[in-house]
Every structure is written in structure tokens, then in C-alpha cells.
Amino acid sequence: MFSLERWQEIFETISKNKLRTFLTGVSVASGIFILIILLGVSEGMQNGIEKQFQNDASNIINIYPGTTTLEYKGLNPGRRIQFTNEDYELALSGKEKVEYKSADYQIWSRLISYKKEFGSYRIQGVMPDFQYLENASIIEGRYINETDLNQLEKHIVIGNRVKKDLFKDESSLGKYVSLGGLNFKVVGVYTDPGGDREEARVYIPITTAQVVFGAGNNIRSMGFTLPKIDNYDEALAESNQFTAEIERQLKAKLLVNPLDTSGIYISNNIENTKEIYLLISSMKLFFWFVGIATLLAGIIGVSNIMLIIVKERTKEIGIRKALGAKPMSIVGMVLHESIFVTAFSGIMGLIFALGLLEFFGPMIELDFLVNPSVNFNIALSTVIILIVAGAIAGFFPAWRGAKIKPIDALRDE
């Protein structure tokens, strides 16, 4: 059906009718363009809302140690629980779906100085993913990375508040601050939607922290997020299952009575985010609806134009039939042209929209619109939608064309 010969025929008719084809194309291209931009904006608004409402990742799960209140296996109540690196590894074991993960070790308050300036700040030993758990965004340099962790680097990422206190207007990257008598090199500066309070902290690799502060392999707490699921109920169920499993594993290892509610604390942020989920999912639904409606208008436009084309070409189709064109070849001709024009112009619209999002997206940083973007799968499925759309748009005109009787088409007026 899609032979080389047919392609030649199609290109011939298209190039003979450039304006008409162009106008058809523009209607589809703009439909897809609007759909993609809308989906991008929807994503951006989702980012914006999350940023507005959350200091931390909206689906963060935190696990803290507590003090036991029930006796268990001969151990008295009132025992303080301490987590270690092994407990963190245990919590992760057998968990396939974890998006971000980090253990942390913190010192509530320590003096940090640079030249004559000094201040008291909270020191946190962290892993690279901690950035995303805290929703901290880097404004200069970088965050703590795996190499820092492995090499026990004395690298430090400081909050914007800390930078203003110690460095004033001076640049801080690459400078050394003094902490507990040791020099730490500033590798990054971050801001946090949590504001001054959360920006008055510094991050160092957890491995370094454990050594510097003589913590052995102790950690204070651990945090995880699971990959986002659009459906709130599913997300909640998955999250609860995840925490239940960790709770069981940790209590068994640390000998905490399964009924004890204060030995290990688990805080699951997802329970506070139901409204946000609802807001985001209804917003997404709305944007899809508007986008699809726009696209549908485009398809109807193509169908209409193809119908006009078939009508205009009635005589030509009559001639072709008199020369031996079979009805299927007429259907194929119209469908092929329709699919080609829709798919081609749709992909142009897609590329244009994606390019626009790619280029301007990262620059957009409004309160409720952050980094609008569209993921590749959605882009791909719109291409498939386009091809199907082209076939649907071409179907009725093609049918009309196939039913033209040569004798009617050829009758001299």
C-alpha cells in the first residue's frame, strides 16, 4: 500500500498544491503545538505547586530513632535506639522502587568561620540524593557527590544565609571555611524553599562527618522517596507498604517490640499531600482535555480540507478510474496523503513545541510555573496519535473518493 510509486504520486500532488497542503499542515501543526505546550505548562505548574507547598519532597519518608517503651526479648523499656550504616543498608534491601535515598548525620550547632566572620550553624553529613529530599536547589557550584562520599573529601555546600553571613558580597566557591579546626572547601551554594531557617545549614559528605565528629558508623536518620505515581490512592498504598516493610526489618534487627510505637518513628509526608495530589491530577486532566480538544479540531480541519480536496479532484479521480484505478487505490491515495500531511506537520509542530520548552523552559521561574517540560514518552505517544488521527481524518474523504462514479465525474458540463 505504501509503495515507492505511491510516494512519488503523493509528492507530486502535494508539490502541485503547495498552498493547500501548507494550510492543512498549519492547522495540525498548531494543534499539536498547543497540546504539547499545554502539557509542558501543566508539568511546570505541577513543579510550581510542589515548590510552593513543600519545603521537602512531597513524598518524602523519614525514619528517626526513638526510645523504646515496651520490653522485648529480655530488654528493658527506656532503651535509646541508635541507627548505623548497616541499618540504612538493611532498610534499602529488597526495595526495588526507590527514587532518592540518603542517610544523614547531624551536629545541631557548630561554629563556622571565614576570615573574621563566623556564625553557628547546623552541620549535616549527607549523601548526594539528600538535595532532592530537601528540595534544595543549587545556585552556585554543585551539591555533595559520590566522589566526595567515597574519598571522604572535606567539601562543604553552604546555604545562602550562611554565604551572606560569612562571605557578604565575596564569592565563596573554592574558598575554605573553618569547621571544628579543619578547613572545608566550599563546592556549592544552595537555596531552599524553606527559607532562612533551612538555608542556615551546611552540608558535608556523611562519611567525612562520621570521621570528623567521631561518630563511627552511626547515622541519625534516613530519608527516602518513591517514584511519583499520579493516582493518590496507589501512591499512598505503595508508600505504606514500603514503610511497613522497613519498620518490620528495622524492629527485627534492633530488637524493638513490634507493638512499640516509639522505638522507631516513621514520618510519611505523603499523608499530608492528598490535596496537592488532587489539585495536580485534576489540573493534568484539564490540560489533557483542552489539548485533545484542540487536536480534535485540527483533525476535523484536516478531514474537511481533504473532503474539499477530494471534491476538487472529482474529475481527476474519474479520469483515473476510467484509466483503470481501483477503488482501493483511490482510498490509498487519499489516506496516504492525509496521513503524510498530518504526521509530517504534526511532527513539525511537535519539534517546534519541544524546542521551545527545551529552550525557554529552564528560564521560567515564576511562583506557580517552574521548568515546564514534556517527557519523551508523551511526545512519542502524540506522534502515534497523529498517525491515527491522519487515518481517521482521511477516512471519510477517501471513502467519498472511492465511491465517485467515473461516468458522473467525467460528464461534460
Next chain:
Amino acid sequence: MIDIKDLHKSYKIGKNSLHVLKGINFNVKEGELVSIMGSSGSGKSTLLNILGILDEADSGSYHLDGVPIKNLNERIAANYRNKFLGFIFQSFNLINYKSALDNVALPLYYQGISRGERNDRAMSYLEKVGLAEWAEHKPNELSGGQKQRVAIARALASHPKVLLADELTGALDTKTSYEIMDLIQQINDEGKTILVVTHEEDIAQMTKRIVHLKDGVIIKDEKVEQVRALEHV
């Protein structure tokens, strides 16, 4: 080659029905050059359309080269038109955005012949009608006579058994008409069976046999002494 018996055809116009062909019996042998004459509305085009499988009779039988033409579906009808018949129309019916060469090659496209061979064959027929230099021109750059020559080349390209021409000189002046008839006579001389519908006496005289149609029946069917068109150009 063509054999029709007791052919009837009526058109429905609203509640009324117009009986156009009222029992036509008619035979054409291979190599004949026949003209069908009659006043306007006598049913000439109706008959030719039925012969060309563009339309179907209500009753009666039609055999084309021994093949019964009855109750064909569109697909088979298209195939027969492509294999058996070549059409030449009063208004040429060339596709206006295709070059002369591509127009001539079009029936071959529907025979599934490759582009290269299509163009070779189309070119040889354009040469035959004397338009080789005009191969790349569009129909709107050609004169009426030239357009009709392209149409004749197109009709010949698929090697049909029969050529059917409806008023093929109707849109041309006398001189050009005779040139076209000269070409038709040459093609007939090579053995091609040709049917021509006309209401011009001089054109009819250039065929070998005239069939007179009146009110849907054949009133006269006579062999004539062929006038060679070339002598009058």
C-alpha cells in the same frame, strides 16, 4: 470484438424514467473503424459509456472480446477498463498538473509497470503522435489538437483492444479535426479496433462504417467508402 444483444437502458429522473436505449443489437469485428451518428439526445454517449464499462445496461448482453460484461464489481470493472479499453474524450480529460509524459504513463501506473518502463513506453507513444518534444509540457501549455494527441497516446499506451472516442473532434477546428482523424486512421490501419461517436457527417465519412442511432434504436448500419483525412488537411 464487441457483441451486444438487445441492450436496454433507461435513466430515472425523479418518478419518471427515460428510456434511452431501446434494444440495441450491434457487432464490431477486430480492426473495424466504426462511427456512431445521431442527433443530440439519441443515446450515443449512453451507448459508448456502456461499451466502455463506465455504465451498465439494464438488460441485454454485452461481450467484449468474448468476455461477458455483466454485474462487475468496481475492482474488476477497473481492471477491464485498464486492460481492454482506451478512452478519448471531447474535452481531453488530461490531468492538468501532470506533464504530457506523465499523463500518458498513468494507465501503465495502474498496470503496476515500473516507472522506468512506464516512461519509455509513454515516450514512444508520444513520438507516435508527434509530440516527443512536448513531453515535459503541462496540458495548459498545449493547443487543443496537441492535447487530443496526448489523450490518444494515453489511450494507446495500455495496449487496449478497443479505442472508444466520444466526439473527439468536437472541440477542434476543421483542420485540426482532420489531422486528428488522420492519426486515428493510421492507428486503425495498424489493426486497432476503434469506435467513434460523432454528429459531424465529414468525420463519419472518414470511418469505414456508420451506425445511425435515432430515439434509442439503430435505424441504419452501413459500410462506407473511407475518405482519407490526409487528402483534406
